[in-house]
């Protein structure tokens with residue numbers, strides 16, 4: 049499988065890098081609440097973010113997409129159909145591919161929807177993605193705007209006296225721009241309005257789209273008098289995570305292969321303060337208990353002064369890799385053996401608890 053071949057390529061090319069590593073001191077290792085406390089409440093709802101906040105992570109993540117009326121909402125997909133009742137409320141509004149695109153709906157329309165624990169459709173029925181999690185359609189949750197979520201986090205920072213940061217991801221900027229929407233400029237404007245303007249601000253801004261990351265770094269932030277920390281998310285080309293439109297308007301997958309080749313991290317570091325890899329890009333899935341095989345990605349990124357925050361650490365049944373005994377062992381392997389600087393997790397209480405047990409918080 050291509051993913052396995054590329055993992056081997058990472059190991060062979062990145063391991064050749066020289067040896068002076070810059071990583072966060074142990075006391076600075078961070079926890080990012082992935083889509084909030086999404087292991088316990090429906091992802092990206094304000095209750096899931098408030099619950100995450102109470103667990104005291106360092107950052108809370110927002111995936112951001114744009115609506116028809118140019119508002120920013122916090123949703124993982126640029127579709128509404130995996131986590132809302134859009135198909136029941138607006139049955140005639142799907143595109144030809146059967147999906148309900150957030151960009152085709154106004155904010156007042158999206159606010160009419162109920163949010164639930166994520167599901168897939170199998171044989172015409174809704175099947176919960178994580179069956180051990182919060183029950184589908186229980187209680188009533190809404191899609192928050194980006195501003196609503198920032199205001200809640202900043203409000204809690206005031207009332208509780210913590211200083212928890214935000215970690216927004218600009219979702220599919222290539223898609224939004226093709227649809228005529230400059231989502232990156234809109235996200236930066238909101239960040240600036242709420243005081244996130246410099247490297248010292250408590251924010252990491254992330255995207256999978258390298259071309260857009262360069263544009264943010266070279267054009268948008270200088271024009272807006274901003275310079276916040278940027279993170280390049282890493283994908284494999286065959287995930288089709290990022291697309292590029294050719295001259296005929298056809299979307300082709302963006303090739304991530306160069307990022308895993310020799311010199312890849314050096315090029316990324318010209319624009320980014322950190323990288324967000326998938327876990328197997330850091331610890332090979334060929335690892336076994338007692339024989340952890342590192343790909344060399346962390347070392348290569350640290351040599352370029354970048355932090356490494358892999359995704360996604362989940363405690364659900366079947367989500368612990370075979371090389372780890374349990375969730376804490378997986379964290380130990382990543383924080384200590386692989387020396388990552390932080391993790392994205394759906395279970396922020398467990399990662400905060402792990403770091404506390406090591407005297408690091």
Ligand code: G3P
Pocket residue numbers: 082111124217254281324359360392
């Ligand atoms: O942004 C880090 C991680 O969240 C990337 O994966 O698909 O959950 O956004 P995804």
Ligand code: CA
Pocket residue numbers: 109110111217
């Ligand atoms: Ca994300």
